[in-house]
Amino acid sequence: MKKNIILWVSLLACISTLAQKTPDTEALKLKLNESGSRFFQVTFLNQAWFRFNENNPGTSINGSPRTQSFDIGLRRTRMQLYGQITDRTFMYFQFGQNNFNAQYNATGNRKIAPFFHDAIGEYLVSSGNQLKIGGGLSIISGISRFSQPSIGTIMTMDVPVFAQTTVDQIDQFSRKLSIYARGQIGHWDYRYILSDPFPITSNGQTPPAISSNYANFSQKGHSLQQQGYLIYQFFEHENHTTPYMTGTHLGAKKIVNLAIGGAYQPNAMWQKSAQGDTLYQDMKHFAVESFVDIPLQNHAALSAYLGYFNTNYGTNYLRYNGSMNPATGTSLNASNSIAGQGPVYGNSYPMFGTGSVVYTQIGYLLPSSHAELSNRFMPYVSATFAQYDRLGNNSTTTFNAGLNYFIQGHKSKLSLDFQNRPSYQVNQGDIRAGDRLNSLTLQFQVFI
Template sequence: MKNLCLLLVSFICIQQSFAQDNEALKFKLNESGSHYFQATLLNQVWVRANESNPGTTVEGNLASSTFDIGLRRTRMQLFGQITDRTFLYFQFGQNNFNAQYNSTGNRKIAPFFHDALGEYRISSKNQLKVGGGLSIISGLSRFSQPSIGTITSMDVPVFAQTTVDQIDQFSRKLSIYARGQIGKWDYRYILSDPFPISSNGQTPPALSSVANFSTKGHAVQQQAYLIYQFFDHENHTTPYMTGSYLGTKKIVNIAAGAIYQANALWNKSATGDTTYHAMMHWAVESFVDMPLANKGAINAYVGYFNTNYGTNYLRYNGVMNPANGSTLTASNSMTGQGPTYGNSYPMFGTGHVIYSQVGYLLPSKRWMPYATATLAQYDRIQGLSTNTYNLGLNYYIQGNKSKLSLDFQNRPSYQVQGDVIKAGDRLNTLTLQFQLFI
């Protein structure tokens, strides 16, 4: 904790070095600039102290707590309006790069294409665009396709990216889509060709009584998302959805979305037969981001998610996990999808989730305190709640181009005694992030 405080003071002391205006890396392709090609660069450095889950080991040693430094996201975007109606977009980079990244393999194998798509605008304005390629465009929620350089909280609610690194490439899928804005409505429909679970770099779980992604068969995935915009329209350049406009727009939206894929998961029934399950998720949500009379701004969100992966599906996940092992066994831990050590907790499962966040941008435009709550009930955890809370503070050196974020997270842990799952101690994580975005 002392190290984090010293780093926070140091970063604030040098903030003036980054307070100058930055010109966008934008190149005109015609005299008016309506045709252009642009590059952006983003880096998010995390410094973190974490209370470990029971039994956690790091390089073979027990670790009740950890301290780590990592690159949460390092990205390059290349995009542009090539003609009046054609748009090109690429994103390249890496994620979750810390000392435990690929600890049993080659740490140098990290960057990859996140997005590579082309889009054609059929209508005179934004009423209808069609596109295709590798894209994060999604039908479930705004947080399923977040603009990570503009989010209010230090990190996104990852559970909303429901199949991340299972049957997609870090939430991206090979897709064709239609999207547009008609009056106050913003819509998108996506047809995706998901990756097989066998290509995600991990050994798929064995067929068992709980559902997991099937290694047999292949079906396309359908997604749809619809927003009603009461006041200003949201940005429509890329499929990504802005986290906060920092009071520059008056946004009040309601939205609904869904994802469906037939026979995506399987399990073994009590009689030994193999049963296939459709994956069906849906969500309803509301988003507000608007200036206030005192020159501050409010940012707020609430969403309800109904997630159905089949019988008792549950997956643990720890963002940029600082550990790499556990002394626990199948007899005293929940086995299946994802490691239970380090900072992991049940993040994905068949059940229900309510996610909410609120942030208040002070009139100085420099500070934004925020709070988030993820309230989940997953079938496999026998009625216990999986509630995670975050409190944080953003310090905007130059808007989202240069900012510091300090985040405190409180998460659950669980104990397994025979067939009974019990709530364990609640554990904490303190993270300092330095974001630079050009």
């Protein structure tokens, strides 16, 4: 691990030297009227990861056992096209791909990757952002600000993905076909969403068989999903151009918020009874959170978040997930691993489940003699404390610590992240905590 840290520091210095030569660029924005109130804009983002990972027990890559791995990948590559095309009509599209590394679609066609993430039209019913009605394919959702994050402005290297509760199960990378209302009235910011989820059978994976021990997403029937999110903003308002929520403003705004959110879908889950009957269960999620993002003296800034999540996917639901998983298989089987959904190999861990989660993060933009966001540093730490029913007394605690180097704000930045995550051992159905495992990732983000 020590050798890998030295490697990362050297690579960080090399990329930093090259990246400082990146010229300042203006947004690709076209005015549609004299004042610029009507406009059309294009943005591009790329997040390249260079990662060393301690793999879960039993992990294999292309059939070869591997306890450690190094991979290079594109965590996110996106293009946004949006604009206020009339005084009251807004449109937004996003196209791109995610989690593209050497193991992407390893047994299929690696060229099948990009897709439309978002495609919405929105109408401003009342001036001053009091009420907007929109619809289409969108990430807009309830529960949390991290359920609909602006990935170009993330403070930590990655978002807490567990807050995107149904990601790639009954949605398209957290996007659903929805109709929604959102707006800002005084100190309040609200959104209500009615979504038409995709069937679990169309997510490109083989759905798990119905079980008598735990619930899974139902493969029969169909129901709409309702979501809501309400924020009280003590000082300045959050950005309201798109439904996405900013990760950190880097001192540009004084934001102190309290929020509550939830999601409900009847009969979304199913399970077998002891008598063999099919039982349907509702999916219900709830969260309460606080967010602070404020400027300090000497051009410093503080960003902090604390949230409590109660997630109910039905009896004993549990799903493993690993961001841009570097591995492809495992030597473990149903007798010595946790059965259910998601790969247990590579960098995955129990990320989604019926239970409760506390998530917190804090970052500090270091003081500077200048206000510009060039050649600035921002260290951060984050922690996830989860208690899932399926794991009994075993908690799922994950820690991250990292450093952002802003070459030019969020437009060009380097992020070095260290993660410590849990693993589990299973013996005749008895689940116990295993060794804790680490990963070290360097990200280079470019965003215009």
